[in-house]
Amino acid sequence: AQWNNGWDYRNDGVDIEESQDPRGYPYNVGWIEDNEWLRYTVDISDSGKYNVDLRVASAVGGGECRLYLNNQPLGNIINISNTGGWQNWQTVNGPDLQLPAGTHQIIISFPKGGFNLNQMAFAAESTEINHHNGPYPRDYELKQNYPNPFNAGTKIQYYIPVEDEVRLTVYDTTGREVWVLVNKKQPAGDHSIIFQDSRLSSGVYICFLKTDRYQQSRKMVLMK
Known part of the structure; x- marks a missing residue:
């Protein structure tokens, strides 16, 4: 039946x-x-x-x-x-x-x-608001993921100095968008998210941070 x-x-x-x-x-x-x-x-x-x-x-x-x-x-x-x-x-x-x-x-x-x-898909997010005491605010920054190379999962950290529209995506080396990790307005401060996807094969992937004021990418290596 x-x-x-x-x-x-x-x-x-x-x-x-x-x-x-x-x-x-x-x-x-x-x-x-x-x-x-x-x-x-x-x-x-x-x-x-x-x-x-x-x-x-x-x-x-x-x-x-x-x-x-x-x-x-x-x-x-x-x-x-x-x-x-x-x-x-x-x-x-x-x-x-x-x-x-x-x-x-x-x-x-x-x-x-x-x-x-x-x-x-669920992804853990953490946000820390840090006050900078120097004469100038910290600049935007996408840090290198850790661990890298990674196997099961990896932590991606980034900093935005002001409230901004944030889009954090992962691409493969052909330019195909693999995953959208963040796509929303976020407050100023340090942010982090855990990226893991058991479907992906070993290889190099690109983590791309884009805001209204800034963009930066990092290479990530998945080894299974």
Whole structure:
């Protein structure tokens, strides 16, 4: 019987199909309808603030999703627009979330369907506001990631002297955008984020920091 509309990966009631997302996993959840949901068990190593990004595709738009931690709502509803096709994938930045350490249940619910979901990624973020006592403020800086080379994950640190729109991205050597780590306004100060993606193969990747006033890149080496 057709229980999985995509007939792919497994047949347990979740509609799964092969994905054409070059930055995503080989399968995606599809045929999402109103009021459906998915539940995951997650292990959060450290309490703190996390960024969440979704890889979505839609030919109709108007979709909505919302996250829950242990049945308690996390942030606001995330709106999903028309991306131009069911396999035309875009990254949607969700709300910043304060998550506690430990093993928890995370539910992603879909008040309104009409889109496909390839992945949901969480990245820890830390921010320290440092007061500079010298005659001139520190300049913008993207530090070298550490460790580098790296295997499982690496820490990316940067400093912005004033509140600014920040976009922090990772590219491969062909210029293909691999991941958007940060895409929002941030306060002045030191910032850091952990980057890890088990799908990537060994090689050189470029971390690129861009603001309204500054841009800088660093090479990162992934060794598996």
